[in-house]
Amino acid sequence: xxxxxxxxxxxxxxxxxxxxxxxxxxxxxxxxxxxxxxxxxxxxxxxxxxxxxxxxxxxxxxxxxxxxxxxxxxxxxxxxxxxxxxxxxxxxxxxxxxxxxxxxxxxxxxxxxxxxxxxxxxx
Numbered sequence: 001x002x003x004x005x006x007x008x009x010x011x012x013x014x015x016x017x018x019x020x021x022x023x024x025x026x027x028x029x030x031x032x033x034x035x036x037x038x039x040x041x042x043x044x045x046x047x048x049x050x051x052x053x054x055x056x057x058x059x060x061x062x063x064x065x066x067x068x069x070x071x072x073x074x075x076x077x078x079x080x081x082x083x084x085x086x087x088x089x090x091x092x093x094x095x096x097x098x099x100x101x102x103x104x105x106x107x108x109x110x111x112x113x114x115x116x117x118x119x120x121x122x123x
Contacts, residue, residue, distance in 0.1 A: 069103060069118040076113040087119055 026034075072083060084096035097109060103118050111117065 068121045070121060071116050071118055074111045074113055074115045074117065078111070078113070080109045080111060083117075083119075 072087075074083075080097045080100060081093055084091075084093035084100070088096045099120050100106075100117060101109060103120055
């Protein structure tokens with residue numbers, strides 16, 4: 001049989017120590033983390049809406065009107081300048097060429113024989 005003896009020694013005249021309460025301090029980095037955590041649902045929502053749209057906003061035409069076009073196949077020795085003069089003789093060839101380049105997504109005005117180009121019908 002064993003007996004446990006507990007002894008609490010408190011010096012005479014000493015007061016019991018109360019628990020110390022500290023204030024929570026938020027550093028600038030902590031504030032930034034909390035702001036990011038608070039913004040995550042909004043970011044996720046925007047991302048989900050962007051993916052759900054299938055990129056339709058990025059693919060849409062600025063004017064919103066459908067573009068109607070015909071096609072032409074480039075013959076050997078033919079240039080965009082000649083095509084512009086034949087296709088829209090009353091228009092400025094530079095404007096016609098710019099429209100052809102934009103409609104076909106060309107990097108330059110160089111064309112190759114056999115290449116098929118779309119021509120806008122709005123002239």
